[in-house]
Amino acid sequence: MVENYNVIEVADSIFWIGANDRETDKFEGLLDLPMGVAYNSYLMRGEKNVLIDTVKSSFMDDFLHRLTGLLDSKPLDYVIVNHMEPDHSGSVDVIKRLYPDVKFVGNAKTVEMMKNFYGLEGCTIAVKEGETLDIGDRKLVFAFAPMVHWPESMVSYEPNLKILFSNDIFGGFGALEGGIFDDEVNFDWTVYETMRYYVNIVGRYAKPATKALEKVRKLDISMICPSHGPVWRSDIDKIIGLYEKWSRQETDEGVVVVYGSMYGNTKLASDAIARSLSMSGINPVQIYDVSRSNISFITTDIWRYSGLILSCCTYNMELYPPMAGLLRLLANKNMTGRHIGLCGTYSWAGAALREMSEFVEKSNGGWTLVGPTIEIKSRPTSADIEQCRMLGKNMAEIVKNKHSK
Ligand SMILES: Cc1cc2nc3c(=O)[nH]c(=O)nc-3n(C[C@H](O)[C@H](O)[C@H](O)COP(=O)(O)O)c2cc1C
Ligand SMILES: [Fe+2]
Ligand SMILES: [Fe+2]
Numbered sequence: 467m468v469e470n471y472n473v474i475e476v477a478d479s480i481f482w483i484g485a486n487d488r489e490t491d492k493f494e495g496l497l498d499l500p501m502g503v504a505y506n507s508y509l510m511r512g513e514k515n516v517l518i519d520t521v522k523s524s525f526m527d528d529f530l531h532r533l534t535g536l537l538d539s540k541p542l543d544y545v546i547v548n549h550m551e552p553d554h555s556g557s558v559d560v561i562k563r564l565y566p567d568v569k570f571v572g573n574a575k576t577v578e579m580m581k582n583f584y585g586l587e588g589c590t591i592a593v594k595e596g597e598t599l600d601i602g603d604r605k606l607v608f609a610f611a612p613m614v615h616w617p618e619s620m621v622s623y624e625p626n627l628k629i630l631f632s633n634d635i636f637g638g639f640g641a642l643e644g645g646i647f648d649d650e651v652n653f654d655w656t657v658y659e660t661m662r663y664y665v666n667i668v669g670r671y672a673k674p675a676t677k678a679l680e681k682v683r684k685l686d687i688s689m690i691c692p693s694h695g696p697v698w699r700s701d702i703d704k705i706i707g708l709y710e711k712w713s714r715q716e717t718d719e720g721v722v723v724v725y726g727s728m729y730g731n732t733k734l735a736s737d738a739i740a741r742s743l744s745m746s747g748i749n750p751v752q753i754y755d756v757s758r759s760n761i762s763f764i765t766t767d768i769w770r771y772s773g774l775i776l777s778c779c780t781y782n783m784e785l786y787p788p789m790a791g792l793l794r795l796l797a798n799k800n801m802t803g804r805h806i807g808l809c810g811t812y813s814w815a816g817a818a819l820r821e822m823s824e825f826v827e828k829s830n831g832g833w834t835l836v837g838p839t840i841e842i843k844s845r846p847t848s849a850d851i852e853q854c855r856m857l858g859k860n861m862a863e864i865v866k867n868k869h870s871k
Contacts, residue, residue: 468531468532468535468536469535470531471528471531471532471535473532473536474646476508476646476647476689476691476697477627477629477689478627479510479511479512480508480509480510480511480624480627480629480691481508481509481511481532481536482506482507482508482646482691482697483507483508483509483517483529483532483533483536484504484505484506484507484508484521484529484642484693485504485505485507485521485522485525485526485528485529486502486504486641486642487499487502487503487504487505487522487525487641488501488502488641489502490502490503492760493639493762494667496666496761496762497639497662497666497760497761497762498760498762498763499639501639501640501641501643501659502639502640502641503553503639503640503641503694504640504641504642504694504695505519505520505521505522505525505529505553505554505693505694506519506637506691506692506693506694506695506697507519507520507521507529507533507554507693508631508691509532509533509536509537510601510604510624511536511537512601512602512603512604513601513602513603513604514543514544514601514602514604515537515540515541515542515543515544516542516543516544516545516546516601516604516606517533517542517544517545517546517561518545518546518548518622518631518691519545519546519547519548519549519554519555519631519633519693520545520554520555520556520557520558520561521553521554521556521557522552522553522554522556522557523552523556523557523560524556526556526557526560529557530557530560530564533561534564541565541567541568542561542564542565542568543567543568543569543601544568544569544570544571544591544599544601545558545561545568545569545570545571546571546572546606546622546631547570547571547572547576547580548572548619548620548621548622548631548633548693549615549616549618549619549620549633549634549693550572550576550579550580550583550616550618551615551616551634552583553693553694554633554693555579555580555583555584558570558580558584558586559584559585559586562584562586562589568589569589569590569591570586570589570590570591571590571591571593571599571606571608572590572591572592572593572618572620573592573593573594573608573610573618573620574592575617575618576590576592576618576620577590577592579618593608594608595608595609595610596608596609604624604626605624605625605626606622606623606624607622607623607624607625608620608621608622608623609621609623609678609681611633611635611674611675611677611678611681612674613671613674614634614635614668614671614674614675614678615633615634615667615668615671619633619634620633621633621635621678621681621682623685627688627689628685628686628687628688628689629687629688629689629690629691630682630685630687630689630690630691631691631692631693632682632690632691632692632693633692633693634663634667634668634692634693634694635668635675635678635679635682635692635709636660636690636692636695636698636705636706636709637660637663637692637693637694637695638656638657638659638660638661638662638663638664638692638694638695638696639659639660639662639663639694639695640655640656640659640695642695642696645696646696646697647696647697647698647699647700648696648697648698648699648700648701648705649699649700649701650696651696653701656695656696657705657708658766659695660695660705660708661708661712661766661769661770662762662763662766663694663695664709664712665712665762665765665766665769665770665799666762666765666766669712669765669769669799669801670798670799670800672712672713672714672715672800673713675709675713676710676713676714679706679709679710679713682706683706687702688702689702690702690705712769715769715801715802715803717769717770717771717772717803717804717868718770718771718772718869719748719771719772719865719866719868719869720748720749720750720751720752720767720770720771720772720773720865721743721748721750721751721752721771721772721773721774721775721861721862721865722751722752722753722754722764722767722768722771722773722774722775723736723739723740723743723751723752723753723754723774723775723777724753724754724756724764724768724774724775724776724777724789724792725753725754725755725756725776725777725778726755726756726757726777726778726779726785726786726788726789726818727755727777727778727779727811728779728781728786731779731811731842731844731845731846732777732778732779732809732811732842733755734845734846734851735777735809735811735840735842735846735850735851735854736753736775736777736809737753738846738851738854738855738858739775739777739807739809739854739855739857739858739861740753740775740858741855741858742854742855742856742857742858742859742862743773743775743858743861743862745858746858746859746862746863746866747862747866748773748861748862748865748866750771752767752771754767756778756786756788756789756792757788761791761792761795764792765792765795765796765799768796768801769799769801772804772805772865772868772869773804773805773806773807773836773861773862773864773865774804774805774806774807774833775806775807775808775809775857775858775861776789776793776806776807776808776809776822777808777809777810777811777840778809778810778811778818778822779810779811779812779818780810780811780812780813780815780816780817780818781818783815783817784817784821785817785818785821785822786818789818789822790821793821793822793825796825797825797828797829800832801829801832801833802831802832803832804832804833804834805833805834805835805836805861805864805865805868806826806833806834806835806836807835807836807837807839807857807860807861808822808823808826808835808839808840809839809840809841809842809854809857810822810840810841810842811841811842811843811844812841812842812843812844813843813844816841819839819840819841823835823839836857836860836861836864837856837857837860838853838856838857838860840853840854840857
């Protein structure tokens, strides 16, 4: 057996052999990982030995000890490559060196990427949508999930045990802390980290995600084994339902206020808007300083709640750069059905409000503007603060109306 390592059998002869990364600070170099992230890999032991996905190359050590220990000199026959992003495919070239006869199973797009990323050719099997791979006493059926997260993304389904290996879908941030199943971990926190993963990684592809979920709904599922976060065995319907909700861009009642301010004048206006939202009955009002909170937390709440207020200063003839960065990311997400209010500040030649207004215009109706649109010179006057109160009140009314239906 695997000496010194916990053997985690998630189902009959199916082992979790992933890696818990508590060292990477930012996923994809952008998204904070306060509690790390897990790269899940599963070994299906039987007449044929099959590995489902691998781990990021810098976390190969524990993974290879578990893999070689569990195989105990037996061959590894197949590696299912559900997704080529290197957090999952990162160890394939080393596996090929350890097990020269192994076959990598993906689709036509995977085959090309295996060559481009790892120089691996002639050892790949390209399956088609719905194709079954017979692996001795077990079977795996493949369904493509293009753009959730990359063009080659797919999921694998084991029909005897009714297990879905869903890769990025249903995955979340956070390394596994002892608990491996959804009923062994802090559920609310796990759902939040799964939503944060969804919004930041999958969010732009909400439409393809909806198509993938239609396929998932047709399967009889007893367990979902994603490639990040815990294995879902108790709350399968709940997590599929949440994923459907996020993909439909259905929002909760609440308003997010994001401000960019260097010397506090814009912050004053933002606080006035926030107070007015709260006094008009909005709960929660989530306030973020765009310079201080990691973008992944801000976008998650923006995705979640119906209303957004942006208030920001002008910086060297442009919108303050951290806010410009946020807007660029938001524009990329193709969000729809949202309401937005704007407040720009300046001292001699304003650009903040103009650039934020352009963001709204370019959303093609994805964002509906709520007035009054406010522009403040240097420090808010009492008339400006009155405008801020009006904006908070108007936004609150719209959001509350939306959710009372
Ligand atoms: C480094 C720097 C650059 C600025 N660039 C501009 C500018 O190009 N145009 C403008 O009208 N105001 C500019 N401002 C002024 C601010 O946008 C304005 O004072 C605003 O009210 C500041 O709000 P704050 O106190 O929230 O930082 C600049 C301020 C600083 C500190
Ligand atoms: Fe991915
Ligand atoms: Fe991933």
